[in-house]
Amino acid sequence: MSDVMVWHQEALANRAVEALRKNFFEAVYFTDAGRAAEYIMGFVNPGTKVGFGGSMTVKGMGIQDKVQAKGGLVLDHGVPGLSPEEVLSVRRQQLTCDLFLTGINAMTLDGWLVNVDGAGNRVAAMTFGPGKVIAVAGTNKIRTDLDAALERIRCFASPLNNKRLSRPNPCVKTGICMDCQGASRICNIYHVLKRKPLATDFTVVLIGESLGY
Numbered sequence: 001m002s003d004v005m006v007w008h009q010e011a012l013a014n015r016a017v018e019a020l021r022k023n024f025f026e027a028v029y030f031t032d033a034g035r036a037a038e039y040i041m042g043f044v045n046p047g048t049k050v051g052f053g054g055s056m057t058v059k060g061m062g063i064q065d066k067v068q069a070k071g072g073l074v075l076d077h078g079v080p081g082l083s084p085e086e087v088l089s090v091r092r093q094q095l096t097c098d099l100f101l102t103g104i105n106a107m108t109l110d111g112w113l114v115n116v117d118g119a120g121n122r123v124a125a126m127t128f129g130p131g132k133v134i135a136v137a138g139t140n141k142i143r144t145d146l147d148a149a150l151e152r153i154r155c156f157a158s159p160l161n162n163k164r165l166s167r168p169n170p171c172v173k174t175g176i177c178m179d180c181q182g183a184s185r186i187c188n189i190y191h192v193l194k195r196k197p198l199a200t201d202f203t204v205v206l207i208g209e210s211l212g213y
C-alpha cells in the first residue's frame with residue numbers, strides 16, 4: 001500500500017475510533033489483520049466459548065483455527081453439514097457465549113455500527129448476552145453517515161452475501177439490491193448501534209485494510 005493510502009486509512013480510522021469512544025465503545029486500530037488477530041486472541045483462553053457471527057473478515061483472519069489451537073470452543077452455525085436444528089442450537093448458544101466475534105456491514109464517521117441481518121441472531125448477540133463482543137472491520141466499511149452506510153449495504157454487503165449463500169434473490173443477478181419481497185429475502189432486520197449497549201462489554205477493532213464485504 002502506498003504512503004498516501006496508508007495516511008488515508010489512518011486518517012479515517014482515527015476519526016472513527018474517536019467517535020466510537022465518544023459513543024462509549026472500546027475502539028482500537030491496527031494497520032494490518034495479523035496484529036488485530038493477535039489482539040483478539042488475547043481474549044481467548046482454554047475453554048473460552050467463542051461465537052462466530054458469520055463474518056468474512058473474521059474468517060479471513062484465520063481466527064477459528066487459532067481459537068481451536070488455544071483450546072477454545074468454537075460456536076459456528078456456518079459449519080457445513082449441520083442440520084437446521086443444529087444451526088438453531090448453535091445460534092442460541094452464541095447468545096450466551098464468552099466472546100462473540102462479528103463483522104460489521106458498515107460504520108459511520110459518527111461511530112455508529114450499521115448491520116442488516118436475515119435471522120437476527122448476529123445483531124441480537126451484538127446487543128446483549130455474550131460476556132464480550134468484538135466487532136471487526138476493515139476501513140473499507142467506513143462511510144460518512146447513515147444514508148451512505150445503508151447504500152454501502154445495498155450495493156456491496158447484501159448482494160455479495162446473497163451470492164455467497166446462493167440465495168435465489170434478484171440481487172444475485174443485478175449485483176445491487178432490488179428490494180425483493182419474497183420469502184428468501186435475507187435483509188429483514190435493519191440494526192443501528194448508535195451507542196454501546198448498556199450491559200455489553202463491546203470492542204470495535206478497525207484494521208487499515210480492505211477486508212470482507
Ligand code: SF4
Binds near residue numbers: 159162169180187
Ligand atoms: S432486499 Fe432482497 S434484493 Fe435487496 S439485497 Fe436483500 S435479498 Fe437482495
